[in-house]
Amino acid sequence: MTMEIVGIWLGALLTLALYSFLYRDNPFYKFTEHLFVGMSAGYWVIYNIYNVLIPNLWDRLVGTGDAAPDMMMIIPAVLGLFMLARLVPKGAGLSRISLAMIVGTGAGLSLVTTFRTNCLSQVEGTIIALTGAGTGQFLSNLILVVGVVCGLVYFFFSKPHRGVIGGAANTGITVLMVAFGASFGYTVMARISLLIGQVQFLLFEWLPTIPIFRGLTG
Amino acid sequence: MRLFVPLFMTFICGMIIILQFFVPHRPFSTLGERLTDWYMIVASAAIFLGAVNLLQVHSARIRFRQKNWQYSPVVIGGFLVMMAAGFGWGVADGRPFDWMFQTMVVPMGATMFSLLAFFVASAAFRAFRSSNWRATLLLVSAFIVMLGRVPIGDVIWRLIPGAAASSHPNLVNEIAEWIMQVPNMAGQRAVMIGASLGVVATSLRMIFGIERSYLGGSD
Structure with missing residues (x-):
């Protein structure tokens, strides 16, 4: 049995288990639903590490290729760690600083870009x-x-x-x-x-x- | 002081980002670029917070034998297997992480979203039963758009004698396209313009520290 056949069977059984919900809620559906939640969470964490953190933080921090290490990247790394401080009740105050940075930058970005694309462009298209x-x-x-x-x-x-x-x-x-x-x-x-x-x-x-x-x- | 530092930081970050659009020169351009890069990194830390929270919630479910606790090991197991596959063998095509994503996560995601078709249809049926003329308008609009997106729509139209030879052999599709391009666009534009004005107002409230609920709800 090749891995391709195993993959097809896995996909088919999971699909049928999820469609079994159309009859009524049952353990097969619940099992697959929970598996989907767990695997999706794992997927997005790994995706985030390989596609956001490694190229944008780690590679620039250590300086890959001819690029010199960018020590300024310590700041977002520390702010990222501050974000995780929310998990410790005494460290919740530190996470506010990271949150403030995200909210401020996000608000500034969305203010201008949303106004441009969703307001001005739409008004222009209506005239x-x-x-x-x-x-x-x-x-x-x-x-x-x-x-x-x-x-x-x-x-x-x-x-x-x-x-x-x-x-x-x-x-x-x-x-x-x-x-x-x-x-x-x-x-x-x-x-x-x-x-x-x-x-x-x-x-x-x-x-x-x-x-x-x-x-x-x- | 507990609120001053975060509020000051929000103000500075927000103003730098806004100013870089109006003054695209140093120091605002470089500061803006830096902040945008940092924003992506710090925001991505939030996903770790979510993952740890997921593990905490399901561990607590197992520990206290809460309702449906038997399925919590499945969540934790699925999460850990994906993490192990990603860290152990990388994410390149054909590796275990990619194989599990393609053979398990993709079919489960597609099935989950396709299940919504049934629920949306049943919810719509209930909504349309309590009808007034506007609900009927919504129904007719939805029906034409759906019919126009499938070949059977034009097949039905061509069953009418003379329709196939008329100047509009694909009339159902044409009407569906018109609904999408004219009344739908008008409605969507009104929503978009209204929502964008709301975004601008909320962003300004956040930058100037009037809106503080993201810091914990205290004023």
């Missing part, structure tokens, strides 16, 4: 010419502009939603409902494609490894 591209395009552009403005009015809570503002907010809700429906449909289809992938794996990779089913699935 479009309504005319000059045929009736269909005119209607689409009009719905886009009115939809964005009315959607924003709905999120504006400093004025009561009455009169003109109420009407605009109502239109905003309608646009948002269509958008949520589209996002919902899109998400469901993404999940369904994963389901199809797993069923294909069971049918075309796992089943042919069982002698009596060999040749049955083409």
